[in-house]
Amino acid sequence: MVASFPGLLSRGELLDLLHNSTTVSRVHQVHAQLITGALFSDPFVASRLLSTICELSARVPASYADLVFSQSHQPSTFSWNTIIRFHVRASNPNKAVLLFARMRKAGVLTDHYTYPFVLKACALLAGLEEGAAIHGDVLKTGLGEDPFVMNGLISLYCKGGEIAAARKLFDGSRSRDLVSWNSLMAGYVSCGDTAEAGRLFDAMPERDAFSWAILIDGYGKKAGDVSRARDLFDKMPNKDLVCWNSMIDGYVGLGMMRAARELFDVMAERNVISWSILIDGYVKHGDPKEALELFQSMLGQGVRPDVISAVGAISACSQLGALDQGRWIHSYVKKHNILLDVVVETALVDMYMKCGSLDLARLLFDEMPRRSVVTWSVMIVGLGMNGFGCEAVELFYQMERRGATMDDLTFLGVLTACTHARLVCEGREIFDRMRRDFRVEPKVEHYGCLVDLLSRAGRLQEAKEVIETMPGTPTSSLWGSLLAACRTHRCVELAEIAVEKLKKLGADDGGVYVIMSNIYAAEGMWNQVWKMRKLMRERGMKKETGRSVIEVDGSIHEFVYGDSSHPYKEEIYEVLGSCQMQCLEKMVSLIF
């Protein structure tokens, strides 16, 4: 790289070069020049290099920034500020706070640039204790009236939930500006006091796009009062892109996808966030088909997907079981260098699992450079779901040996896997070790798994005891799974108890009586069966409509029981008919 420069560059030439550096390789060139020319002793040049690295923080590893910083002799205040800023930008607030402590210890002068960075780091950490100590530091240096420093403090207290402290600073300040108003308003919004945020908004001497966006977001997403948010949105004079996105997100948060879509469709300008909000909204609110279509039209308009929209599209494929499209998105993401971070890869593993492609899931899982708790959990859940309960439990033990942290989802996955594989003893043991060995508090869902595990294995009495002795109130689903097991294990007495409990919980829907009448029928208790049927008729209960979704050659088909609107319905019923005929023929030949 150095070869591209004949000889050494002068100080001025290096500074010029840095000034125009927008690529990492350019930074490397200058770095090499500094080393060969022993120019690190020039604090200004060294700090300019660091500053350029900081501007490129998204593409530079933290270790490289640290290296350059450590090479500068007696770093200046500016260099310290810059390396702290780098770590705040790179989401290493811990490191930033640590560096600040070292800076103080080294006796380096702090200035009005230092505090906003380090306060931001504290805010990210929600580290009120450190923040308060830095507040004391600020007062000693007499920088408390610098608007940047003060706003940093306000924002710190807001993020830490100390809105009263933030308010006190705000009220006592002589130099508050628009950002101070906005910060405090954001603070009220995030602690749920939208009313006070609204009063601040009305009292503001001037407003900018931030002010509007904070309150639109506050009314919409945070307070769920989307009509007030819309009022504000309509009144806003020069709506910027963020405001549109906030408003759309407000609708999406309440599941009002139609309203969200209407706004989206009339937007003059969209960015990848606008698309992501909507795609993610469709995924979350049960319309994965629409999410995928939107993702495709986003690509069609030349918008490069980011991690959020990619994850949205991938999980839409998981929900639909759309393996072909999922694989296509996987290769698209690889080809276009979309950051394959651990979240995206986990979504892909989940997609392959949900689509039943265990080998592809395993391949990706084994190759992943980093795995999160979610990655492991997804794999465990997937194995269990696909009927590989023993493998799921084995993976759980492997996870334990690696010392990976586990969360409640992990246990939900492994317990469900135990249920499906009838691994009663393992399941029971893992449940008992949850709190003791892994410090994960079992939730109702985990008790649900345990009850399911025991009752399916026929240990109905034991299951009933778990329900009755668990902390908190048992939910209807617990009694529900006991009831379902009573049917397979033909236990009328326990079933009747379960139905009574379900009735008390107001959860005795049609399904409960269907199961109960089936249980009676199996025992030949026909009087009871008729009683159940009559009860259902009286209450106007019906069975839920069955529906299913399938992907064929990349397009999605939905089937609803009794629905005949599918374009290929005649062919479908013909095939179905012939299947039934074949089944009948087979049965007939078996019987005779």
Added chain:
DNA sequence: CAAGGAGCAG
């Protein structure tokens, strides 16, 4: 000589 605070997607 240089750089900083507030808002939208998971």
